[in-house]
Amino acid sequence: MLPVRPVPELTAHLGFWLRMVSNHVSQAFATKLAGREVTVAEWCFLRALYGKAPTPPSRLAEEMGMTRGAITKLADRLIAKSLVTRKASDDDGRAQTLALTERGTAIVPDLAALADRNDAEFFDCLAPDERETLERLLKSLAQRSQMTAIPVK
Numbered sequence: 001m002l003p004v005r006p007v008p009e010l011t012a013h014l015g016f017w018l019r020m021v022s023n024h025v026s027q028a029f030a031t032k033l034a035g036r037e038v039t040v041a042e043w044c045f046l047r048a049l050y051g052k053a054p055t056p057p058s059r060l061a062e063e064m065g066m067t068r069g070a071i072t073k074l075a076d077r078l079i080a081k082s083l084v085t086r087k088a089s090d091d092d093g094r095a096q097t098l099a100l101t102e103r104g105t106a107i108v109p110d111l112a113a114l115a116d117r118n119d120a121e122f123f124d125c126l127a128p129d130e131r132e133t134l135e136r137l138l139k140s141l142a143q144r145s146q147m148t149a150i151p152v153k
Contacts, residue, residue, distance in 0.1 A: 029118040037081070041074055044064065045078060046100065046111065049100050050108045055097055057097075064149065064150045066150070
């Protein structure tokens with residue numbers, strides 16, 4: 001029989017706690033969005049287009065850190081929901097642009113309010129300085145590891 005080496009408990013790992021909190025926060029938000037028939041990925045897409053002129057899918061893919069194929073799939077779903085339009089670019093008829101419809105533009109502030117409420121449910125228990133510290137630390141970790149893609153899952 002091999003000697004058994006001591007192994008730390010799962011809860012001894014910071015990543016365990018980070019994932020636990022992240023999963024709960026994300027799932028609660030996904031549930032809220034599902035009531036509006038929008039996924040987290042679709043919300044991120046809508047927010048990325050909000051307030052912008054018609055945008056080429058390639059630029060959106062770059063900004064969101066996603067593949068063009070993923071952007072196309074999301075766009076197709078949102079077009080089917082009448083939240084996004086796709087049309088030929090004014091500058092180059094072969095190129096396409098994506099833009100929010102009136103309905104898409106109108107829904108973004110409501111979805112942002114859901115995101116704010118979700119944050120409040122989980123993080124209002126923190127003192128303002130604790131929340132600022134948590135945000136600063138998470139942003140610092142993301143920056144150091146060059147995490148730039150928008151987390152949509």
